[in-house]
Amino acid sequence: MNASQVMRAVRITRHGGPEVLELAEVAVPAPEAGEVLVRVGAVALNNTDLWTREGAYGRPGDPGAKSGWRGPIGFPRIQGADVAGRVVAVGTGVERSLVGRRVVVDPAIYDSEGPDANPVGLMGSERDGGYAEYVTAPAQRVHDVTGSPLTDDQLASLPTAYGTALGMIERGRLRKGETALVSGASGGVGLALVQLARARGATVLAISSGPKIDAVREAGAHAVIDRAGDIAEQTRAAAPDGIDVALDVVAGELVGEGLPLLREGGRWVIAGALGGYDVTFDVRRLYLHNAQVIGSAMHTPTHFGLLMDLARRADVQPVIAAAFPLEQAARAQEELSRREHVGKIVMHP
Structure with a gap:
């Protein structure tokens, strides 16, 4: 050159x-x-x-x-x-x-x-x-x-x-056998999260909607939660024992709705704000259950x-x-x- x-x-x-x-x-x-x-x-x-x-x-x-x-x-x-x-x-x-x-x-x-x-x-x-x-x-x-x-x-x-997704999974300390909830699952980071969490041996619940649900399932999600319905209700039905790690690129209202779904010592990892950057949640659901909210950039x-x-x-x-x-x-x-x-x-x- x-x-x-x-x-x-x-x-x-x-x-x-x-x-x-x-x-x-x-x-x-x-x-x-x-x-x-x-x-x-x-x-x-x-x-x-x-x-x-x-x-x-x-x-x-x-x-x-x-x-x-x-x-x-x-x-x-x-x-x-x-x-x-x-x-x-x-x-x-x-x-x-x-x-x-x-x-x-x-x-x-x-x-x-x-x-x-x-x-x-x-x-x-x-x-x-x-x-x-x-x-x-x-x-x-x-x-x-x-x-x-x-x-x-x-x-x-x-x-x-995939770098952002793996950063979230590592910072959230997702282990084999745990249950992960993935938001925005049909997007670039979301689909990467589904694939990587599945490859790690986690049970993967993915939030998606409409015609994309099949593709998200094909990427490795064990269950798909329809964004158009009641997310908390569907998640509880799919994971009655709760979620170990939420891998979230949506934020917004999902954080407040989702924190009570975490198991004791659960981790909520946020790497995006597709649903809005203003977040409200009940802080008791955080400290009483030794939960963590973790920010993850790349x-x-x-x-x-x-x-x-x-x-x-x-x-x-x-x-x-x-x-x-x-x-x-x-x-x-x-x-x-x-x-x-x-x-x-x-x-x-």
Whole structure:
């Protein structure tokens, strides 16, 4: 690669609707010291892409403020956190043997170097991402999956959705034989939670609705609770002894309704607010039962390493709902926002 080469990329120059996504020709980024350059094979879409584009994250003390994942966005910004592809060049201090390897990029920007570091930024939000033909990434965040039987589309589906799901499962200490309740089960993170909790040996109850119920059952849910009905009543019927761990991306009213369903010492893990960020619950249901409410943002480097082990063995099989070319990024995001699909939407640069 030489520095004069250009690539196609989709970027945003301001917050707004799908119309702010623009296809541009930009210089291929050069890998700096400690970085690699990846030719993008597939990039997966996430709700994070929509909320970053809209500036929907708010800020501490100002929930209505236009903001990226962790603060103001530096525009123009190339979106896209989830990349699978091949290493085509390396910066100084990086093993040349990485060139040609098939990789998945851990999109998290961490607060420290340790194995349990917290994510404080995200590729596609705090640094340029994979809505492009090429992207740079720190070499230590690139995981070699050359031998994995999964497709590029499936591998690209893993980082944010499955990383977030595995982070929730690990932080919630879900063990084999326990009962898990998964909200928003047909979405990207929800379907990942169903698959990963099932792979761990848990009994999985999933909340979904309408035509998506069959797909959620197919992903491994032991029972599906219809969102249109009384969730608490259905859950009690399916799990009379209660829930050990709730894996929740919906929040809103579900938290108040659901906390009484937890068993003694139960854990309610929240990683999203699709149902609203204003939550009310009876605090007695928390302390009298030694329950815990746990916030979970993405994953740690340790969690991501566990996920890549699963990917190499194809122990999880991401479901692909649709694939779009890069120039149809706006259409792809609109499709995502409609929430009529089951599985992941990907783009091919």
